[in-house]
Amino acid sequence: xxxxxxxxxxxxxxxxxxxxxxxxxxxxxxxxxxxxxxxxxxxxxxxxxxxxxxxxxxxxxxxxxxxxxxxxxxxxxxxxxxxxxxxxxxxxxxxxxxxxxxxxxxxxxxxxxxxxxxxxxxxxxxxxxxxxxxxxxxxxxxxxxxxxxxxxxxxxxxxxxxxxxxxxxxxxxxx
Numbered sequence: 001x002x003x004x005x006x007x008x009x010x011x012x013x014x015x016x017x018x019x020x021x022x023x024x025x026x027x028x029x030x031x032x033x034x035x036x037x038x039x040x041x042x043x044x045x046x047x048x049x050x051x052x053x054x055x056x057x058x059x060x061x062x063x064x065x066x067x068x069x070x071x072x073x074x075x076x077x078x079x080x081x082x083x084x085x086x087x088x089x090x091x092x093x094x095x096x097x098x099x100x101x102x103x104x105x106x107x108x109x110x111x112x113x114x115x116x117x118x119x120x121x122x123x124x125x126x127x128x129x130x131x132x133x134x135x136x137x138x139x140x141x142x143x144x145x146x147x148x149x150x151x152x153x154x155x156x157x158x159x160x161x162x163x164x165x166x167x168x169x170x171x172x173x174x175x
Contacts, residue, residue, distance in 0.1 A: 003095055005102045005156075008050035008063065010040060015060040016050065023085035048082060051102045053095045062086040064099040066107070069116060071144075078144070079107035081117030094159040097128055101155035101162070104143070108152045114144030115151075132167045147171035 008016060017036045024032040043050050043065070053062040062085060069080040081103060086095045104115055118140050132151065133141035143151060147167035154162045 003053045003055060003061075003090075003093070003098060004058075005051060005053045005098045007106075008044065008052045008060075010044065012050075012052055012060055013040060016052070016063055019060065019063050019085055019087070022087065023083065026088075027085075049103075049106065051099055051106070053086070053090075053099055055090075061090045062095050062099060064096075064103060066103045066115070066117075068110070068112070069114075071114065071116075076113045076144070077110070078112040078114035078116065078148075079103060079110075081115060084117075094162060097159075097162060098155075100128075101151050104148060104151040105155045108149070114142060114148050116140070116142045130169075132169065133172070142172065143167075144172050146174040 013036045016039060017032075020032045020034065020039075024030060042048065048065050048067040051064050051066075052060040054060045064084040065082040066079050067082060069078045070076070071078060081100065084096055084099055086099075100115070107115055132147055133143045147169070150165065150167035150171065154165060157165075
């Protein structure tokens, strides 16, 4: 099934609300504590960005939220993935990787050189991060340098090419 990844728009609020409710219930066994009004106020570039993955007929089935980040240790601008969720029926098809690559491209376009974020306790998610990210703990991941640029280059490529060309973890230590 083909997926399109794009920046979220205000028209996506009903779908984003439903996805956030599903994410919170599945991950934390509690309802989402936000509102679509607050999401509209703070998201879409105000305080953070949102990207969605959708299927035909243009129905969002996944989202990722990210914000600007700064690494004081290396004096570099980057981005942090706040949350990412894919509906269970669409998992295992590279949707999460497509969302991360879309974020990498947006961060790069804004002058950033890395992305960071946490991974949920999920074997398939952790396999992706272990393949290309430096992990400081079981869940905190960091992709930078040559590895970050490779992720951005892979954005929009067929999944088979993405899997074959994911960066090596060691590339995080190369400029």
